Amino acid sequence: MTARLEIDLGAIADNWRYLAGLSKGETAAVVKADSYGLGAAQVAPVLAQAGCKTFFTAHLAEAVALRPLVPQARILVLNGLAPHAAAEFIAHDLTPALVSLQDLSVWRAAAARLERKLAAVLHLETGMNRLALGKRELAALHEDRTQLDGVAVEMVMTHLLAADAPEDARNQRQLQDFLAMAARFPGAKRSIANSPGIFLGADFHLDLTRPGAALYGLNPSPAQPHRMRPVVRLSAPILQIRDIQRGETVGYGASWTALRPSQIATIGVGYADGLHRTLSNRGTAYFDDTPVPLVGRVSMDLAIFDVTDVPANPGDPLVLLDARRGADELADAAGTIGYEILTSLGRRYQRRYINA
Numbered sequence: 001m002t003a004r005l006e007i008d009l010g011a012i013a014d015n016w017r018y019l020a021g022l023s024k025g026e027t028a029a030v031v032k033a034d035s036y037g038l039g040a041a042q043v044a045p046v047l048a049q050a051g052c053k054t055f056f057t058a059h060l061a062e063a064v065a066l067r068p069l070v071p072q073a074r075i076l077v078l079n080g081l082a083p084h085a086a087a088e089f090i091a092h093d094l095t096p097a098l099v100s101l102q103d104l105s106v107w108r109a110a111a112a113r114l115e116r117k118l119a120a121v122l123h124l125e126t127g128m129n130r131l132a133l134g135k136r137e138l139a140a141l142h143e144d145r146t147q148l149d150g151v152a153v154e155m156v157m158t159h160l161l162a163a164d165a166p167e168d169a170r171n172q173r174q175l176q177d178f179l180a181m182a183a184r185f186p187g188a189k190r191s192i193a194n195s196p197g198i199f200l201g202a203d204f205h206l207d208l209t210r211p212g213a214a215l216y217g218l219n220p221s222p223a224q225p226h227r228m229r230p231v232v233r234l235s236a237p238i239l240q241i242r243d244i245q246r247g248e249t250v251g252y253g254a255s256w257t258a259l260r261p262s263q264i265a266t267i268g269v270g271y272a273d274g275l276h277r278t279l280s281n282r283g284t285a286y287f288d289d290t291p292v293p294l295v296g297r298v299s300m301d302l303a304i305f306d307v308t309d310v311p312a313n314p315g316d317p318l319v320l321l322d323a324r325r326g327a328d329e330l331a332d333a334a335g336t337i338g339y340e341i342l343t344s345l346g347r348r349y350q351r352r353y354i355n356a
């Protein structure tokens with residue numbers, strides 16, 4: 001009896017269509033980290049079918065794996081261009097987001113070798129200070145435009161650092177800085193918005209938006225009502241129920257003690273499956289419509305719930321994620337974000353894709 005993870009591909013497509021309907025520009029899809037743990041091989045073709053023409057991965061290897069699944073699409077690789085990777089990019093028709101002058105020179109050299117123009121995206125730094133071309137590098141570039149020889153800058157992009165905080169003045173500042181930088185690349189498309197960025201307003205949509213989280217049912221605008229369709233349902237059958245006495249303890253370290261005679265149910269999901277250990281004595285699951293508390297420490301492969309107040313039997317399912325309580329809510333209890341809940345969903349679930 002294994003836990004079951006159900007992933008609603010129709011809901012992901014609906015979420016993409018909803019976001020695509022919000023802006024006049026293009027709507028891409030971010031499918032890095034295996035579509036946030038949900039399976040890029042299943043998700044990407046469904047999104048392509050829905051009309052998505054541009055996909056973002058983080059790694060080159062993710063993009064290579066994606067290529068045969070979305071043969072017509074543009075695939076952009078966010079993590080830059082390693083010194084010896086150009087040939088592989090070209091062989092699989094992938095476009096790098098160039099994040100340094102070094103990346104640019106590698107791409108320029110490849111273009112010279114091939115004697116044709118190569119498309120690229122420039123990722124510009126406006127505040128994340130993570131992986132992008134900074135102001136100084138841009139100045140050097142404008143000083144010597146031959147560094148762009150052979151490189152067709154199709155798009156410039158930047159990334160918001162606080163898009164989930166609409167009141168944060170840095171959003172506007174980044175947008176203005178970005179527009180000023182982008183003006184130096186006439187003809188290039190401009191992209192700034194991730195999922196929460198889309199909900200900062202039409203000014204942020206520009207030519208292309210890059211949602212990830214919202215496609216997978218996470219709430220892109222925590223200050224507003226949740227408008228994305230839920231995507232995942234995770235349930236696990238009870239493997240065993242034990243009757244324990246008042247005063248007995250449960251799990252490693254005896255971190256929970258029964259204050260009354262209790263019925264204790266164990267499921268075969270642990271931190272190795274993405275049930276974060278920080279949910280120890282904090283998480284809940286649903287038995288039918290009733291939340292039941294996770295008691296004791298989460299083990300690697302098992303977790304324990306107090307089912308004293310519900311008529312549970314071995315084999316009955318406990319529901320960890322569904323429409324009522326999604327990854328965002330589980331994340332709150334775990335002290336993390338929904339993104340991390342999704343990307344740590346384990347490989348041992350029986351996965352079922354529905355509504356393809």
Ligand SMILES: *Cc1c(COP(=O)(O)O)cnc(C)c1O
Binds near residue numbers: 078193194196213
């Ligand atoms: C991950 C990522 C996105 C998608 O962000 P979401 O918040 O999941 O929508 C967009 N752009 C860049 C550069 C990213 O790294």
